[in-house]
Amino acid sequence: MARILITSAIPYINGIKHLGNLVGSQLPADLYARYMRGRGHEVLFLCATDEHGTPAELAAAKAGKPVAEYCAEMWEVQKELSDGFALSFDKFGRSSSPQNHALTQHFAGRLADAGLIEEVAESQVYSNADGRFLPDRYIEGTCPNCGYERARGDQCENCTKQLDPTDLINPRSAISGSTDLVVRETKHLYLRQSALKDQLAEWIDSKTDWPILTTSIAKKWLFDGDGLQDRGITRDLDWGVPVKRGSEPWPGMEDKVFYVWFDAPIEYIACAKEWTDAAGRPDADWERWWRTDKGADDVRYVQFMGKDNVPFHTLSFPATIIGSSEPWKLVDYIKSFNFLNYDGGQFSTSQGRGVFMDQALDILPADYWRWWLLSHAPENSDSEFTWENFQSSVNKDLADVLGNFVSRVTKFCRSRFGEAVPSGGAFGPDEQALIERLQTGLPAYEAHMEAIEVRKAAAELRGLWVAGNEYLQSAAPWAAFKEDPERAAASVRLALNLIRFYAVISAPFIPDAAARMLSAMNTLDMEWPDDVSESLAALPAGHDFTVPDVLFRKITDEEREEWQSRFAGQR
């Protein structure tokens, strides 16, 4: 039995995430976690909300609430939605937790002791009206290059020229619109990533099995231009982890907090402590996952994230860990995803374009979304959600192929033999052919799951479902029943066992439906079918079952059209 630590990129606290966010990290991470648990491995699956930073402060202000209160409420909302999608986190933590405060300050202290932190004085734009320093992109003005009037302080969206906020003509606060801006001197801490460049490059080079998407982004940051740059890890904000050197004050940094991207990945670790603290368990119980000197040396650590998160996970966070000179577990594999587009464009939070997690669950159960999203995961390139595709995948794969299989088998058995697994008869060539099919298909499915090839795994799984229908067609128990009821009984006995088999192997994709299939088969046996033949005898003759309700209903053309217009934009 292996031990597998899995983290999903932590979703930002500000607002409800859309399906593109979901499929880019949390959902495939859940698939992998469920699969590995199903195979009997010991899994720790962690996620949290990422709560700090300017957008959270602004969103709280807009909602008229103190930021701590706002974040607590949004955490509840996100927790409920992740439960709704059956995301099986062992702990859904918060980057604002006391555990993360302490650990972030601890890392900063270690890095400072190692000489990897430098104080840098810099000039930044301060808005008197807003009472805060403004990040570059929160300053708007006229582009000196093209004259576009809504250029941002970091880049002009119109002509794509990179800018400095002081380049802008008529600069104003993007928050309040105020033009009462001044440039103030402020001091910040920088993480000297450049000093760790060679170590990081060597580490990345050793990861030859990582997705190209992951390593190419890392290498670009490592080697492009002047190479890996030092990074500011503090901000002039109120909401965040107060800057301390371990547990000691940090002179000159009294009113500052750590940058959200410094503390957010540390939450992966702190989350594990939140997990054991909440259960009143000792630190050793989480440290055995994270400290290689305390039992984590045999742990395999896999991270899931969208491509926009890659630099922080391949460079910044490893720099924090390596720089600490403490034996923390480094990531073993990074699975990164491209983006999901919506019906010919991007999902847009600001325009309400696309389907958001709450809306998705309002119209259909989680399994429908999980199946479509995972079987179309944007692994090799950006992929596209369309309602036509969603409708046809759900109707064909889930309703017709899997759902109807369960229906036809259970109803046929009920009408001919009653609601118990029938006895008698022996397996013949049709049964042998099915078993051989499963004996080649199941290992292929397992190989794809272990390689985290999500789409391929979904396609292989669907193929195994199809094999059940093929078997019924060739065995034709409805015809056999007339001349040789014993043979029909053997077929039905196998087919009922096949339902349990499907429930077990499909559970990572569609956990709710799998649970209903098992419940209909009146069993709690979720043993992975390492031996296919044996697993197809798990339900013995005489075992009672029930005919379940329709497993997956079909999406009608009317619904599809209605949803298409409902989610077109302007939420």
Added chain:
RNA sequence: GGGCCUGUAGCUCAAUUGGUUAGAGCAGAGCGCUCAUAACGCUUUGGUUGGGGGUUCGAGUCCCUCCGGGCCUACCA
């Protein structure tokens, strides 16, 4: 501007990393079945692999070029 990714059947995607005649699912056509959610099975139509050039015995795959799409570019997260 720079870096990286990407373009394959009407649609969504494969193609063992340069190796036979480019494969699946959906949609379309035909046949079969009647247990089942008008479901299932079998057969089948459909491709100048974005355009052009090159390397090679051999190119979807490598190189050059042009065209289109996307991401990142370090103070959004």
